[in-house]
Amino acid sequence: MNTDDIERYDPLTIEPPIxxxxxxxxxxxxxxxxxxxxxxxDETYYALTMFPYPSGDLHMGHAEIFSIHDALVxxxxxxxxxxxxxxxxxxxxxxxxxxxxxxxxxxxxxxYANIDEQAATxxxxxxxxxxxxxLRTCDPxxxxxxxxxxxxxxxxxxxxxxxALVNHCSSCGTVLANEQVIDGVCDRCGTVVERRPLTxxxxxxxxYADELLDDLDTIDWADRVKNAQRAWIGRSEGAEVTFRTxxxxxxxxxxxxxxxxPDTLYGATYFVFAPEHPLVAARMGDDPDYQAxxxxxxxxxxxxxxxxxxxxxxxxxxxxxFRLDFDxxxxxxxxxxxxYAADYVLMDYGTGxxxxxxxxxxxxxxxxxxxDLEVRVVVQPQDGEPLDGATMAEAYAGDGTTxxxxxxxxxxxxxxxxRITADLEAKGLARATVNFRLRDWLISRxxxxxxxxxxxxxxxxxxxxxxAEDLPVELPDDLDFQVQGSPLxxxxxxxxxxxxxxxxxxxxxxxxxxxDTFVDSSWYFLRYLAPQDDTRAWPVxxxxxxxxxxxxxxxxxxxxxxxxxxxxVVKAMRDRGHLAADEPFQALLNQGQVxxxxxxxxxxxxxxxxxxxxxxxxxxxxxRGTLLFASAPEDDIDWADVSPAGMNKWLARLWRLSLxxxxxxxxxxxxxxxxxxxxxxxxxxxxxVSEDMAARKYNTAIAKLMTLTNAVLxxxxxxxxxxxxxxxxxxxxxxLAPICPFVTEELWARFGQDGSVxxxxxxxxxxxxxxxxxxxVVVQVDGKVRGRVRVPSGADQDTVVAAxxxxxxxxxxxxxxxxxxxxxxxxxxxxxxxxx
RNA sequence: GCUCCGGUAACCCAACUGGCAGAGGUGGGGGUCUCAAACACCCUUCAGUGCGGGUUCGAAUCCCGCCCGGAGCACCA
Numbered sequence: 044m045n046t047d048d049i050e051r052y053d054p055l056t057i058e059p060p061i062x063x064x065x066x067x068x069x070x071x072x073x074x075x076x077x078x079x080x081x082x083x084x085d086e087t088y089y090a091l092t093m094f095p096y097p098s099g100d101l102h103m104g105h106a107e108i109f110s111i112h113d114a115l116v117x118x119x120x121x122x123x124x125x126x127x128x129x130x131x132x133x134x135x136x137x138x139x140x141x142x143x144x145x146x147x148x149x150x151x152x153x154x155y156a157n158i159d160e161q162a163a164t165x166x167x168x169x170x171x172x173x174x175x176x177x178l179r180t181c182d183p184x185x186x187x188x189x190x191x192x193x194x195x196x197x198x199x200x201x202x203x204x205x206x207a208l209v210n211h212c213s214s215c216g217t218v219l220a221n222e223q224v225i226d227g228v229c230d231r232c233g234t235v236v237e238r239r240p241l242t243x244x245x246x247x248x249x250x251y252a253d254e255l256l257d258d259l260d261t262i263d264w265a266d267r268v269k270n271a272q273r274a275w276i277g278r279s280e281g282a283e284v285t286f287r288t289x290x291x292x293x294x295x296x297x298x299x300x301x302x303x304x305p306d307t308l309y310g311a312t313y314f315v316f317a318p319e320h321p322l323v324a325a326r327m328g329d330d331p332d333y334q335a336x337x338x339x340x341x342x343x344x345x346x347x348x349x350x351x352x353x354x355x356x357x358x359x360x361x362x363x364x365f366r367l368d369f370d371x372x373x374x375x376x377x378x379x380x381x382x383y384a385a386d387y388v389l390m391d392y393g394t395g396x397x398x399x400x401x402x403x404x405x406x407x408x409x410x411x412x413x414x415d416l417e418v419r420v421v422v423q424p425q426d427g428e429p430l431d432g433a434t435m436a437e438a439y440a441g442d443g444t445t446x447x448x449x450x451x452x453x454x455x456x457x458x459x460x461x462r463i464t465a466d467l468e469a470k471g472l473a474r475a476t477v478n479f480r481l482r483d484w485l486i487s488r489x490x491x492x493x494x495x496x497x498x499x500x501x502x503x504x505x506x507x508x509x510x511a512e513d514l515p516v517e518l519p520d521d522l523d524f525q526v527q528g529s530p531l532x533x534x535x536x537x538x539x540x541x542x543x544x545x546x547x548x549x550x551x552x553x554x555x556x557x558x559d560t561f562v563d564s565s566w567y568f569l570r571y572l573a574p575q576d577d578t579r580a581w582p583v584x585x586x587x588x589x590x591x592x593x594x595x596x597x598x599x600x601x602x603x604x605x606x607x608x609x610x611x612v613v614k615a616m617r618d619r620g621h622l623a624a625d626e627p628f629q630a631l632l633n634q635g636q637v638x639x640x641x642x643x644x645x646x647x648x649x650x651x652x653x654x655x656x657x658x659x660x661x662x663x664x665x666x667r668g669t670l671l672f673a674s675a676p677e678d679d680i681d682w683a684d685v686s687p688a689g690m691n692k693w694l695a696r697l698w699r700l701s702l703x704x705x706x707x708x709x710x711x712x713x714x715x716x717x718x719x720x721x722x723x724x725x726x727x728x729x730x731x732v733s734e735d736m737a738a739r740k741y742n743t744a745i746a747k748l749m750t751l752t753n754a755v756l757x758x759x760x761x762x763x764x765x766x767x768x769x770x771x772x773x774x775x776x777x778x779l780a781p782i783c784p785f786v787t788e789e790l791w792a793r794f795g796q797d798g799s800v801x802x803x804x805x806x807x808x809x810x811x812x813x814x815x816x817x818x819x820v821v822v823q824v825d826g827k828v829r830g831r832v833r834v835p836s837g838a839d840q841d842t843v844v845a846a847x848x849x850x851x852x853x854x855x856x857x858x859x860x861x862x863x864x865x866x867x868x869x870x871x872x873x874x875x876x877x878x879x
Numbered sequence: 880g881c882u883c884c885g886g887u888a889a890c891c892c893a894a895c896u897g898g899c900a901g902a903g904g905u906g907g908g909g910g911u912c913u914c915a916a917a918c919a920c921c922c923u924u925c926a927g928u929g930c931g932g933g934u935u936c937g938a939a940u941c942c943c944g945c946c947c948g949g950a951g952c953a954c955c956a
Contacts, residue, residue, distance in 0.1 A: 268883095271883085387956090397956050674892070675892090677884085747903080749904075760920090823936080823937075
């Protein structure tokens with residue numbers, strides 16, 4: 044056959060009309076919409092991918108995750124699942140404000156233009172999202188319910204306002220978000236950022252700390268993500284111990300510390316307060332040296348915290364201390380020990396004060412050496428050189444026996460820990476407690492492209508929630524982004540254009556902060572159930588059926604923020620009766636990154652590969668196939684190692700084989716010369732690809748489809764090919780459909796098949812074809828391969844051993860010696876172990 | 880320092896629950912086609928699995944100790 048007569052594979056011509064049709068016809072919209080009715084029993088499936096942030100067009104990372112997600116979704120549909128597959132945009136955030144400030148753009152217009160661009164690319168690439176679910180978090184119809192969520196949490200006592208240290212830039216006259224502070228300076232003007240106390244809104248996520256930790260065991264997430272959350276939550280068990288200032292009777296004050304090692308109390312040779320501790324401020328506030336110290340620490344701490352360290356431990360960081368003019372009494376030794384303020388003690392962990400045990404804590408040890416304080420060993424390791432506080436080079440935090448601790452000497456340190464805690468508890472001086480590293484979630488942002496916090500401040504009523512029926516509290520559309528400070532707070536009328544909902548006072552004003560954008564994204568998966576519902580945030584009955592999300596896909600960079608916040612919100616809403624699930628996302632798949640030459644791609648490095656370069660040259664199918672073939676979904680893809688040209692070549696080959704076959708049929712010459720071989724190859728591919736698709740190993744699924752292609756190529760090389768080849772090709776096209784939806788749709792039509800290939804049931808293999816009557820069994824002698832024998836499948840040990848003995852090369856290695864033991868792996872291998 | 884992931888052919892990547900190390904691709908070499916080239920097609924090339932121990936009839940796979948690379952967390956008492 045003359046290949047010149049065959050129409051070339053031309054994806055740039057065949058793909059766009061199909062893409063447009065799918066989008067215009069809403070080909071992948073779920074009907075009926077989600078409701079309490081599961082429809083067909085357990086066949087419903089909620090597939091979710093992290094919604095994009097619209098800061099320009101899609102990048103390669105989006106293309107990767109969407110290609111993985113779409114293969115998963117299309118495959119599930121073909122296996123009979125009813126799949127909810129929504130899309131939306133995480134549309135509030137700082138880049139829109141920056142565009143407004145730097146280029147005079149309108150944040151709303153800028154955002155919507157980017158969304159349109161991304162939506163067009165998504166459609167062009169054939170991702171089968173349900174376009175009837177689209178939501179944007181910056182729409183008033185959406186953030187109305189974000190504000191409702193805030194009021195729910197407020198009503199539940201899970202939202203509260205308190206003073207907190209925040210980043211403040213004196214030059215810009217505004218508070219900054221953590222992301223706006225780069226290496227301790229304002230990213231706008233370069234001024235060193237100060238930490239200032241300001242009153243801010245928090246969500247009480249710490250109320251759920253234990254449950255957030257424990258329920259990690261119930262969800263199917265990668266260990267690294269779970270571990271990141273465990274570390275972030277940071278549960279520790281210890282005791283609160285009461286110390287006392289060394290003052291005359293009557294004047295002494297109690298001061299409580301938290302420690303995980305109450306067994307080392309006898310080794311506490313000094314005492315440290317956080318610099319801003321209220322007891323210190325009360326006693327030292329007038330001391331000019333102390334004031335200077337505090338100022339220096341406050342100014343520098345942020346820079347220190349954000350700078351990197353090449354030290355061998357956290358203790359390598361310089362510690363700035365200040366000797367206070369009073370002492371503290373150690374409750375077990377009754378000694379007066381010196382008190383310090385030092386910046387290595389944090390005000391917002393534990394009680395903001397510690398007992399320092401330099402012999403057994405590296406940070407305390409470093410500080411003690413620096414200040415020349417006593418290092419007293421109270422735990423001796425079981426073996427090795429005994430520790431000497433005067434000469435030891437580092438703290439010892441390992442196991443050991445208690446020493447220098449009165450009646451507790453000689454006990455294992457764990458035993459000492461329990462006994463000391465119990466003894467002090469009996470005297471009212473201690474209490475066993477659990478502590479968490481997790482802090483409450485600060486959600487106030489001094490920004491203007493976000494959901495306004497629905498609170499009115501009234502001079503007589505205080506903080507008054509905006510009544511639910513008055514939501515949304517809408518952003519004004521005439522913000523001036525050129526002002527120094529928060530445009531919303533500096534808007535001439537917005538905050539005053541309100542009366543107190545409680546008393547009607549005209550002096551009331553709106554809260555001018557907006558919510559952290561992570562609040563927007565902490566519940567969007569619930570809104571997808573009914574994005575147009577203007578009577579409630581989500582339908583409770585549908586939520587009870589569809590939550591948790593069956594499969595969530597997205598980047599691992601959200602391990603401790605978005606994923607933790609969403610879990611908190613679901614648990615809180617559950618406790619308010621708005622849904623039944625304990626967790627938002629039952630299974631999580633984290634895709635790898637797309638990198639280039641071993642380094643992350645970025646605009647600043649000018650090493651960006653964008654999806655357009657690929658799909659405008661080779662088409663969307665090649666882009667999708669390339670990304671899925673490059674590696675397993677979880678692994679990184681180095682673009683330097685992949686070959687879109689190779690993927691394109693394979694698709695072109697499949698195209699050519701298909702059209703050649705159709706030409707044979709048209710010419711009436713379609714006959715198989717090896718029908719059995721082709722059918723067997725087809726059945727083998729169906730079995731293998733089905734397994735791989737179910738396990739989401741798209742790279743090996745594609746390899747097996749290539750193998751089948753090669754088998755068809757071999758079978759048709761002589762120009763023959765009949766029904767078996769047609770079956771092989773249509774089956775191949777069906778199985779490739781989730782990965783390369785366009786070329787498969789086109790070929791499906793060319794093969795004269797009805798409907799869309801994407802509506803076909805997933806192929807089943809004729810496994811009878813795969814039953815072998817004879818198998819080749821590998822023969823090992825003492826574990827080394829010495830030959831192969833052909834035996835009937837299912838042959839028993841005697842038969843196989845007899846066949847092995849009959850094999851010349853095997854017999855040579857047996858050398859007449861006795862076989863002491865036979866290990867048989869049926870139909871695969873036999874190992875003859877010779878006697879001593 | 881702690882946690883997680885990875886290390887197999889020139890390169891990327893496979894190998895079910897321990898059972899013949901190779902499915903697939905890239906690249907290299909040779910060839911067919913062509914006036915020539917590109918494309919396409921055909922043939923071919925290439926590792927004993929990072930290192931050292933151990934368990935086992937048998938280890939890329941399991942265990943222990945290292946080395947290298949990547950990611951995350953780190954003054955949390």
